[in-house]
Structures are given as C-alpha cells and as structure tokens.
Amino acid sequence: MTQPVRIYSDPSHATPDKRRDYLVGILKAFWGDGTNEWERYRPEHLFYLDLFELVPDIDRAEIVILPMIWNYYLRFKKMPRALHLAKQAEKAGKKICIWINGDFGARIPVSNAIVFQTSAFRSRKAFHIRIRPDNPGDLTRLYFEGSIPVRNKGPKPVVGFYGQTRSKRFWRLFLYNFWLSIAYWARLSPYEPPKPVFPHLIFREKVLNRLLASPLVEARITGLSKSTGKTMQVNPEWIHNMRDCDYVVCIRGTANYSNRFYGALSMGRIPIFVDTDCALPFHDEIDWKKYCVWVDQKDAMRIDEKVAEFHRAHSETEFVKLQRACRELWLERLSDEGFYRHFREYVLEPPASSLEDIQKEPPQP
Incomplete structure (x- = not known):
C-alpha cells in the first residue's frame, strides 16, 4: 500500500461558516464542513484519511494545501492570506496546491502553485495545471x-x-x-x-x-x-x-x-x-x-x-x-476516490511530458 501523502495547511483560514462551500474536499475529512449535517456527509470523505496525513509542521510535509478554493480568497478579499501561505511554502521549498471551482481558470500570482481546475486548452496547458474531473456523482x-x-x-x-x-x-x-x-x-x-x-x-x-x-x-x-x-x-x-x-x-x-x-x-x-x-x-x-x-x-x-x-x-x-x-x-x-488515489503520481511525480508548456493559439470552433 502506498504511503499517505504528507500535507500541511493553515486551519485559521477555514472559518466554520465558510467551510461547507469553500473548504477543499481533502481538508473536510480532517476538519469537517462546519455544519450540523457533517455526520451525514462524513462517510463520503473517509477515504481521504487513508490517502493523506495532515502534519503540523510545514517542513515535514511533502506539499502544502491552500485550505479554501481560490474563489473564496477572491470573493471575500482574502488574497493576502493566500499569498502569505504560498510564500511560507516557497520558503520551505514546497509546492502549494490550489483548487478553482467553476468553468474558468484564473490569474494566480503564485510561482510555486499546482492548480486544479476542470478545463484548459491542451495546446496551451502549462506544467502547473492539473485537470480534475467535474463529477456529477456516481x-x-x-x-x-x-x-x-x-x-x-x-x-x-x-x-x-x-x-x-x-x-x-x-x-x-x-x-x-x-x-x-x-x-x-x-x-x-x-x-x-x-x-x-x-x-x-x-x-x-x-x-x-x-x-x-x-x-x-x-x-x-x-x-x-x-x-x-x-x-x-x-x-x-x-x-x-x-x-x-x-x-x-x-x-x-x-x-x-x-x-x-x-x-x-x-x-x-x-x-x-x-x-x-x-x-x-x-x-x-x-x-x-x-x-x-x-x-x-x-x-x-x-x-x-x-x-x-x-x-x-x-x-x-x-x-x-x-x-x-x-x-x-x-x-x-x-x-473522487479514484482520482485522489493517484495524487502522488499526478502531482508529486508527474511524467516528463506533462512538464511541457506549449503556447499555441487554440483552434476556434
């Protein structure tokens, strides 16, 4: 069995009233979603506990997780907090994972980011982007x-x-x-x-x-x-x-x-x-x-x-x-479980060809 990926994050970002809508799924498994209904949804998140280990020290982590989706920091003007955690990660020599919800990517001024989003143009795909499934459920x-x-x-x-x-x-x-x-x-x-x-x-x-x-x-x-x-x-x-x-x-x-x-x-x-x-x-x-x-x-x-x-x-x-x-x-x-079971190889050990950053114009429908 593969060893859990050691992750670090900052729980002070995740105020209980915003967790349900903005906290990333991995961290909900550790911190809950801040609602009284969490026990109902908790079983769907238990697999994360087998795949990830949340460590208290950034130096012990393999990667840093921005706790809330990027949309949260934009909407509530919390960008300084996101950039501060990204700087901490950079200083420790770590990448920081950032999730974006919705149809589009965004301008992210973080040089050590790995960004999870649902869409991109393949010919323009930068090495720091990871496409994630937009699942309607099982x-x-x-x-x-x-x-x-x-x-x-x-x-x-x-x-x-x-x-x-x-x-x-x-x-x-x-x-x-x-x-x-x-x-x-x-x-x-x-x-x-x-x-x-x-x-x-x-x-x-x-x-x-x-x-x-x-x-x-x-x-x-x-x-x-x-x-x-x-x-x-x-x-x-x-x-x-x-x-x-x-x-x-x-x-x-x-x-x-x-x-x-x-x-x-x-x-x-x-x-x-x-x-x-x-x-x-x-x-x-x-x-x-x-x-x-x-x-x-x-x-x-x-x-x-x-x-x-x-x-x-x-x-x-x-x-x-x-x-x-x-x-x-x-x-x-x-x-969700299948995707994150391959987190280590997809994020920490990507194949060489995924590190290409080709900048062609996408074809127009």
Whole structure:
C-alpha cells in the first residue's frame, strides 16, 4: 500500500461558516464542513484519511494545501492570506496546491502553485495545471444500485444528448463574453474569459443537427434553451436519456470541457468526445481514444460517419466489454476516490511530458 501523502495547511483560514462551500474536499475529512449535517456527509470523505496525513509542521510535509478554493480568497478579499501561505511554502521549498471551482481558470500570482481546475486548452496547458474531473456523482450507484444498465449492440448506433443546444440571448451572450475578455486583459477581472468569444452553442447546435439529420445513427437528442448547469445529476430526464442510448455526445459547453463526459463514463456509456483542444485528466497515462468515439474538431461535421464506423468495428462482446471498461475507468481514475488515489503520481511525480508548456493559439470552433 502506498504511503499517505504528507500535507500541511493553515486551519485559521477555514472559518466554520465558510467551510461547507469553500473548504477543499481533502481538508473536510480532517476538519469537517462546519455544519450540523457533517455526520451525514462524513462517510463520503473517509477515504481521504487513508490517502493523506495532515502534519503540523510545514517542513515535514511533502506539499502544502491552500485550505479554501481560490474563489473564496477572491470573493471575500482574502488574497493576502493566500499569498502569505504560498510564500511560507516557497520558503520551505514546497509546492502549494490550489483548487478553482467553476468553468474558468484564473490569474494566480503564485510561482510555486499546482492548480486544479476542470478545463484548459491542451495546446496551451502549462506544467502547473492539473485537470480534475467535474463529477456529477456516481450515477450508477445513485440510480442503478451499483450495476451499469448494459446495452446490447443493435444494428444502428443509438446516440443520446440532453442539454442546452440554443439560446434566445445569443447577442447578449456574445457581448457579455466580449466584455469578460476585455475585463481580463485590462486586469479588471482575475477570471479567464470564455474562448472563443462567440457563444459555444453555435458549434454545438451544428454538430447535433448533423446527427439528427443522419440516416447512419438513431439520434435521441433533447435540446433545451437553458443551461442545465449542476442540476443535471438530479434530473431524471438526463439519466433516462443516457440509459436508453449506446453513445453520449460530449461536446464543450461555456468552458472547454464536458461535464457529460464524466457522467457518461460513470454510467458505463461510451462517450462521443468532440475534441476542441480539451485537456483531460491523466492525459499522459490514459489512452483516451480507447474509451471514446474520438472526433477531432476538424471532423465534427462527419460525426455521424465516425460513430457508425466505430459501431461497425466492435463486435457484440467488445461493445459490452467497452461499457464495463468505461465504468471501471471512472471508478479507478475519475471518481473522487479514484482520482485522489493517484495524487502522488499526478502531482508529486508527474511524467516528463506533462512538464511541457506549449503556447499555441487554440483552434476556434
């Protein structure tokens, strides 16, 4: 068994009234979430106690943890406290782990930071960023008693999607994104703006319309005019849509990643991953193309052909086996426990190729 990672943090940052919303998950296992309901959620955090050892002396630690997510320090004007702990870590010769919640990264003036965020452009991915899964929860356990709803292979691939495909506020979104870009580059906002400025829904709708019009696939697509946001995991229509299809379309939203990607894998569904230069977790260790119908952005208007070709290439046995492999991958690498079980290799011992810092312009959808 691997030795727990020795971590150091400063509990004085974590006032009880802010812990539930802003304290990072690892430290909730040690300090609780500051609410009377903590005992209800405590069992979900117990695995952290096997994986991490919280030490009282920074010199004994392997790495320092910023206790609250970065959004907290920005929102409540606590940045000096965050920077002070980062300086302590630097003085002790340690890296400091920082988590950002939400769709976008942020400007972080910390030279010794390792930043956990949900999205990035792969071609621009800096060595200090670690992509973390944006999990909607263990959908198989929540809805199917822990056993994936296996589908047999039919003659035609059944493709599903449930979510926003259009917006009545297109020009408002465009102007808002344009303003966010100006604010970021003028240093009026610390958060990175959406890229591209044109709303992503144009690209998403074109791709989904291609599937709807194609005789090569059976498309079960439910398009909404509003974002489902973080409510998808409690939406039975989304769950039923995935249950009743072979493949799930996973295409970027406002940020350059897909929450559906993790939901599909957790339910043993094969993602159709439309790659818009997305950075994925463990990109050096996992051959992602083994688990997905991988569609490069330049081939997006041939998505139906790609899916049909993939479906034909797999036998009934291989098709069922791949569904189970998707579920296993989620459990072993992308669930909260699976992800943090690999913390040491992902953060403290990253492969050499993850230390590249390429600065190309990302392709524009």
